[in-house]
Amino acid sequence: MKQARPLPHYLVQRYQGWRATSFNENRAWYRRLADEGQRPRAMVIACCDSRVHVTSIFGADSGEFFIHRNIANLVPPYQPDGQQHGTSAAVEYAVNALKVTHLVIVGHTHCGGVAGCHAMCSGHAPELEEKTSFVGRWMDILRPGYERVLELPEGEQVRELERQAVLVSLENLMTFPFVRERVESGDLSLHGVLHDIGDGTILQYDPTADRFVPVSG
Template structure:
C-alpha cells in the first residue's frame, strides 16, 4: 500500500470549506443522520458518468436516496451463481433491508458505455471484444438490444435510442428478481425508468403502455 498518496490539495481545501460551511450550518442534521441510520425513500441506479448529478437533478437531501452507479446504469438478470454481483447486492440491500418504495433507473445522453456497446456490435471495438475486458463483458447485458436500433441511420439518434433501451433492459431484468416481482405485484415497490438529456437538462419517463419515453 506504499503507493497510496494523500489527497490532492484542491480536494483538501474543498473539504475544509465544506466542513466550515455546509457541515457547520447543518451539524444537527448530520448528527441525526449518523445516529438514526438511513431511511431512504428511493433507490436510484445511475451511470458512473461524472456529469450525471442525481442529487442535483432531484434536489435531494442527504439520506433521501440510496444511489448505486455503474457503467451505463445496467442491471443484470437475477443470477444467484455465487459470483460477485455488486449491482445485484445493492438492489437486494435497498429492497430487502432498507425497504425503499421506489426504484429508479436513470439513463442519460452521451453515454460512453452505450457507445462502446454500439461500437462492439458494429465490429469497431476489438478491445471490448476481448474476454478480459470488464467493460465489454458488462455491456454484453445490453448487446442483444442492438437489433432494435440497428437500422437507425443517424448516429446520434441511434445512440439515444440505445441509451433508452438500456433503461428498459434494466427494468425488465429487475423484474427477474423474485422478491422485486413480489413487492411490485403487492404494490409495495414501484419501478421507474428515466432518461436525462445532460445538455438540455430535460428528463423523460418511460411509459410501458406506449413503450416510449415522454417528458416529465
C-alpha cells in the same frame, strides 16, 4: 498499502469548505442520520459519468437516496451463481433491508458506455470483445437492446440505445424474485428516466405509450 497517497490539495480544500458551511449549518441533521441510520425512500441506479449528478437533478439531501452507479446504468439479470455482483448486491440491500418504495434507473445522453456497446456489437471495437475487457463483458448486458435498434437508421441507433439501457435494466430488475414480489404487491415501483446532459431535461418512460415522455405534474 504503500502506493496510497494523501488527497490532492483541491479535494482537501473542498472538504474543508463543505465542513465549515453545509455540514456546520446542518449539523443536527447529520447527527440524526448517524444516530438513527438511513431511511431512503428511493434507490437510484445511475451511470458513473461525472456529468450525471442525480442528487442535484432531484434536489436531494443526504439520506434521501440510496445511490448505485456503474457503467451505463445497467442492471444485470438475476444470476445467483456464487460470484461477486456489486449491482445485484446493491439492489438486494435496497429492496430487502432498506425497504425502498421507489427504484429509479437514470440513463443519460452522450453515454460513453452505450456508445462503446454499439461499437462493440457492430464490430468496430474488437478490444471490447476480448474476454479480459471488464467494460466489454459488462456491456454484454445491453446486447438485447442493441438487437432492438438495428432496424433504425445508423445515425439514430446510439441515441435509441441510450433509452434501451434504461429499458433493459427495468426488465432485468423484474427477474429478481424479491423485486418482482414487492412490485406485484404494490410496495415497490420502478421508474425509468433519461437525462439530457446538454439541456437539463429528463424524460420518463411511459409503459402505456411505450415511449419516453416529458416529466409533468
